[in-house]
Amino acid sequence: MPSKVRGLIELTRIHWFPVGSDFMFWPFAWGSLAASYHVALPMNEVVKNTLFYALLGTLVHSAGCVINDMLDRDFDRKVERSKGRPIASGAVTMTEASVLLAVLVATYLLHVFDRRPYSSCTRCCRAPCLWRDVSADEALDVLAFFVPRYSVFKKIKAYRLIWFQGFAASWAVPFTWVATTGEFDWGMILNVAIASCCWTCLYDTIYACQDKKDDEKAGVKSMAVRLGDRIRPALSIFDVTFFACLLWAGYLNGQHLPFYILSVIAPFLPLSLAYMAGRHGAAMVCAGLFVDHYFNLASLTI
Secondary structure, X not given: OOXXXXXXXXXXXXXXXXXXXXXXXXXXXXXHHHHHHHOOOOHHHHHHHHHHHHHHHHHHHHHHHHHHHHHOHHHHOOOOOOOOOHHHHOOOOHHHHHHHHHHHHHHHHHHHHOOOOOOOOOHHHHOOOOOOOOOHHHHHHHHHHHOXXXXXXXXXXXXXXXXXXXXXXXXXXXXXXXXXXXXXXXXXXXXXXXXXXXXHHHHHHHHHHHHHHHHHHHOOOOHHHHHHHHHHHHHHHHHHHHHHHHHHHHHHOOOOHHHHHHHHHHHHOOOOHHHHOOHHHHHHHHHHHHHHHHHHHHHHHO
16 A cells, blocks of 8 residues: 555554544534434334434544644654654655545545435434534534544643543434434433533543653643642542433433443443443443334334
């Protein structure tokens, strides 16, 4: 494989798939599966929607990685783990990265607007779609909010993680909820979004710990650096909030026992923050939503 092509692939992190992409996918999946349960969406439509959001999550993750490396190129050269990244090492130029980013954004918008126009809740079952009267500028604003702010604000705000990483990642929750149900239910949206935000803060802070020493030297104001010895209590707060929001969201959505066992209780049984913040804990939340939805549909046909 030509070195330039390899550099572009590494820039998107697609060679690590599904690592990374799945972390962007989980908020999409949680919102979509909870909404599917709410409207009793047929299982074949649930599977199609989930695959669609997996594609969106991959595109958003790849675009985010490109912007991250473009903005972080000077910092990356000072950090041992990241100094070999394509832009930092000179394997890919800023111009080439900009073209790649434009392609990823165009592909994202193509898939999003291929689901228009907005339809009724029942017609919504055929495919995911955006909310009413969304414009191209508004959809681009959503992506623009989601992707670059994490890279920008981690240089100037120690607590940027909560507001710009956590909540930016959680925009997928109202996106998928409204696309599936055709309505805003702020109780459900806020609870699932806050749970998603807390989970994002958990895994990103744990991930940042490996670069803590290099970040201190480079001047990166990460949560791992800012919290210091208080990391574990802070992560415990995120963990408890995540649990409480899942519990309340299940109540609001009328979920049944499979959800509470698999999505709320099971991820916490290993008593490990690293497990809860990893893909295994996130996958268990999806599994509970999926299994509960299956049994709910079965009960409706009896």
